[in-house]
Amino acid sequence: xxxxxxxxxxxxxxxxxxxxxxxxxxxxxxxxxxxxxxxxxxxxxxxxxxxxxxxxxxxxxxxxxxxxxxxxxxx
Numbered sequence: 001x002x003x004x005x006x007x008x009x010x011x012x013x014x015x016x017x018x019x020x021x022x023x024x025x026x027x028x029x030x031x032x033x034x035x036x037x038x039x040x041x042x043x044x045x046x047x048x049x050x051x052x053x054x055x056x057x058x059x060x061x062x063x064x065x066x067x068x069x070x071x072x073x074x075x
Contacts (some may be wrong), residue, residue: 002022002049002059002060002061002062004021004023004045004062005021005022005023005062005065006019006020006038006041007019007020007021007022007023007066008034008037008038008067011030015032016030016031016032016033016036017030017031017033017034017036017037018030018037019031019037019038019040019041019044021041021044021045021048022066023060023061023062024045024048024049025060027044027045027048029041029043029044043051071074
């Protein structure tokens, strides 16, 4: 079983979440709720992997999950 980190980015203006999967180039999806965003990400990851396999492309493995930090800067 493969595991991938999903970045869930809240959209304060529109509501919902944008989801990115750093290990899978170009994979971005969204959802109106946290649960929907996670489900859509799971589906998108499956589709990304399936498409890569059909084209004979390698499937990236996430060796170490990305780390996130918050940095404050003076504007």
